[in-house]
Amino acid sequence: MSRSVVPILLAIGFAMFVCTPFILAGAPYEASMGIVSKIFYFHVPCAITFMVSAFVCGIASVVYLARRNRTADHVALAAAELAVVFGLIVLVTGPLWARKAWGVWWVWEARLTMSLVMWMVFISYLLLRKFGGAGSEMLSAAVSVFGMALVPFVYWSVNVWRTMHPTTNVLPSLPASMAWPILWCLVAFLCLYVAMLLVRVRLERGATALEEAYLLLEE
């Protein structure tokens, strides 16, 4: 199924991305921040995809820890890699916005710091998988559960701690003219995310089959 779904999702995602500059050009910018606030239209959907990926990785890891299901492990690894990719985009586009809006590239406040920590948790997941040796799947699955546990903290941090970052009230209070471009970008990112997740799972399945084939060849 994934072989037919992936090209469709990729085509939809990239077609939406091609149209996005035109949509963003017509979208309003925020009164106090000016044109740079348009980064918001893809920074936020990217951050949402980052959190979704952390959740997918955590849940798949829980399933793997409970049932030793190999597909769950493949999904967890794919989601962890994508969490790192989307996390990197969030951590780069955020400071580009902050430079203009706050006058600094980075502030060690709760939302930014916790996002960085969550991103590093998934980096450590990938490092464990790569260099952990035999049995690293179990250890890395436990690490990713901690990564998933950070998501609510990252989300609520702006409401709990005093910070310069906009609160979570911004998104629900957006006027329609600002809400639909962000929804457009969110759908584009999610299409690309699902497509890349399926492709990455296929890669991991292939790698496992290759390992087994080599073992058979040695026997």
Added chain:
Amino acid sequence: MKRVADIVFAFVLFAGAVTLWAQTPQSQFVPAESIPKQEVAPGPLLYGAYAFVWGALVVYLFLLWRRIGRVERELADVNRRLAGK
């Protein structure tokens, strides 16, 4: 002396309250309609950010495709060797 200390204490309290008030996080985005276009500087940061998103996704997809191609080629090769065994 106590009076001076009281004044300093009151000043610190006031300054703290003002600082907290000044740092209140933004809880609502208001679309700008009244700002004339020429007052807003064009944002290379905005274009840079969008280019980075594109770049990151395209590079990741390209690397993914290369890794899949390599694994599938190697798998086909090993399967051929297994069949000939």
